[in-house]
Amino acid sequence: MADLEKQVVPHDEEVKQDANLVDFDGPNDTENPFNWPTWKKGRQLVLMAFNTFITPLASSMFTPGVSDVMREFNVTSSMLGSFVVSVYILGYCFGPFLIAPLSEIYGRVALYHSCNLLFLIFTIACALAQTMPQLIVFRLLAGMAGVCPLTIGSGTVADMVPKEKRAGIMAIWAMGPILGPVVGPVAGGFLAEAEGWRWVFWVIAIVTGVMMILTIIWYRESYGPVVLERKAARLRKSTGNPDLRSIHDKGKLDPKLFFSALARPLKLLFGSPIVFLVALFAATTYGYLYLMFTTITSIFEEKYGFSHGVAGLAYLGFGIGSMLGLVVTGAVANRIATNHIQRGCFTPESRLLPMMVGCWFMPVGLFWYGWSAQAGTHWIVPILGTGVFAVGLMTVFMCASTYLVDSYLRYAASVTAANTALRSLVGALLPLAGPSMYAALGLGWGNSLLAFIALAMCAVPFLFWRYGARIRTHPRFQVNL
Template sequence: MGGAMENSTDPVELSAKTDIEAPPVKLVVTEKDRDPDLVDWDGPDDPENPFNWPSYKKWRQLIFMAINTFLTPLASSMFTPGVADIQKEFGSDSTMMASFLVSIYVLGYVVGPFLIAPLSELYGRIPLYHTCNIFLLIFTIACAVSQNLPQLLVFRLLAGIAGVCPLTIGSGTVADMVYKEKRAGVMAIWAMGPYMGPVVGPVAGGFLVEAEGWRWVFWVLAITIGVILIGSVFCYRESYAPVLLRQKAARLRKETGNPNLRSIFDDGGRLPRQIFFSALSRPIKLLFTSPIVFMMALFAAITYGYLYLMFTTMTSIFEDQYGFSQGLAGLAYLGFGVGCALGLLIVGKSVNKIAAKHSAEGRFAPESRLPPMLYGSWAIPVGLFWYGWSAQEKVHWIMPIIGTAIFGFGLVAVFATVSAYLVDSYVRYAASVTAANVFLRSLFGAVLPLAGPSMYDALGLGWGNSLLAFIALAMCFVPFLFVRYGARIRTHPRFQVELH
């Protein structure tokens, strides 16, 4: 029933066998090792430990999870080209309502993480994945058959609450199975969903709406969600160590007749209700009492808000400024996709390389994740300036699209780095720290688009995007602050967060 590990690092640091594992590292033994009633993994090669799962078992789960994470943000923007048709059908001409139809789905992302993250840390990842996918399927079908705007808005909100599940606990699933030296690259693949999903959505949705109408967007999404749901039932396995060891302890109590056996993550006899409310408070504590979590989440939130603000206005800009048809306007979003793909390639490769080097030198820390963000984040203000002024002056249509590609590169540099940095800072509570991050960025993603039309009417595309760029420019100094002082802030007693 082996020794326990310190919870400040990976739950278990064991020998490597697969392409997403790291070289062996030294075990850290604590006082719990001397207690024979504590149940741990059976040595460094225990096959039940998710870190030791075969490669195929890890990859099938990670790939399905990445698709799941891609699909739910896709649903947030896929029907954007059909918003005008929806308003016409239901008799609305409000520009704010047009933005709200898109952003209310993201508003669901604000609510969902505070329920999903603590439940996953209490009952495990798998029940949450399956339950949320079922509800997402139900509410997506409800959107397809909505008969008025209030119905559509309510079902979109509920779909967003259910759809945020893989965004909330996906990083925790990665941390459950992949060592830190390889984790950032896998996280970058998983994190494709939040920024590639909203990009691909309008491209596919533009032609679908033009050919079949806006309701078919939801029918296509429902069919795809159903396929993912069936596939996940066969491919997902529980990976959260505290839940697995709790199940193992229960099995051993039954087999040995020893009622004193308990997991190394035992909660000291607390009731499930107490554990749940403790877990419920973790994202809030992390967000508002940890300067690292707040500032990093704020940078990601501002960037995410800009993304959705641009999404809700680009269709009308390219239709009005450049005379694009409804289908072609969707293709304007491909600039984001190219920039994000390039960012994924460069950032994903560089963060793993840096982590492996620092680990080999014995100086790996969460701050080892920050270098790509130091340089890549500057692409955000550059892209905003480029996009805004080229669209304002009606320069050739390729120019604003190039601006969105530059912005997309910076978006990945921020998102991938922030996700990896926060997870490495709070490995055991990866779901909770991700919930804090998702909450803040989703709040910005839901609210900022509502101000977009008024801002552009008052300032124009050039100065409106310049205002956004100046704010992003100031935020680009945040990673420099944490490269220099991050470790000191994380370890300072004043900023230690009580999470148990």
């Protein structure tokens, strides 16, 4: 009875309370990012894709120059040579846990600008590094700042794009995390050979500076709760009514609420079987990608006699396969979403259908690449194998991202942070085992081991296609966010 009495609110008080809540002015309010003009959304999304391309580019563009760095700093450990590349991805593990929750408190744009500035500073520091420890530390810090667009990019898409079009736009955003590391070694190989490894960082810094100027001019806040908070602040000033507040307002941000927000990605990662297993599948694919990145240059130099610069062209298989996977998966996923929405049966699990087909390309590509390189066939054959692998990689990457975002839409940045952090941890550590694994097992059985693990992971989309909705709604797996 007492509980019922607490819920009773006098009619006049209810009207007064509702009158002080600030929301968008109907479904066609132009302040709502969903209703922005196409040119405004397009400008933001193109800049975001550019932003998301540059920082992953920096993760691998340096790879062909590692041998020059080792000679300059008198380093002989191959593991340390791999680590100076993968430590950047290790930075991706830590950054998201701070960036994502802060973006859900202060908005996306403030985080984009702050992290871009820090990324520029640490990239310049890498170019000026005088010892291997300095370079490793600056690479780590650059990775922590550079992960920002990867962490909140999917949230920015979810802020502006309706679900029936979201997969296609996600495909554009996903170009950065995949194509950046692919294009990097191609450009970095020739640049490091012609001008030295330090110029790789100078070029990245110059491009970052240009991108920063463009984003400062044209980025606009897209996170709905922050847009409404700013609207409420304007109305309080113009009307003189201090009681006006956003419908998302939770009162003063106390330390408990702040630290709860910071813990949200971890809660999602370890509290939801969906987030953990889907992120683990994406992490496995990403780890394979970077393991191959850190070994493919030496394989093609030693086995096929490629020069430093030409060895970078071996990464084109990844690039072409990624583009093919991106275009096909984006088109198919959008068509499935539109069809399911029209039929009234759309659920987040609708995003898994392309993955249920595309994931099989990964183990096929790994077997193909490993055994053809082991046999010393024509160089185009293992490169074609990496292309087949990349088709599967892009399908898994895109479908995992859209499935997690649609499952936890309001906390899209936090769930993407959980996904990014686990993916990056595996991407940073797995390459360290690459040289010793291939030395012990050879290219054929080494890649076969990876393929067998990938085969087991292919069960993930089928598992959640059948049981995902039940798991998401089961009280046992509800995450207190």
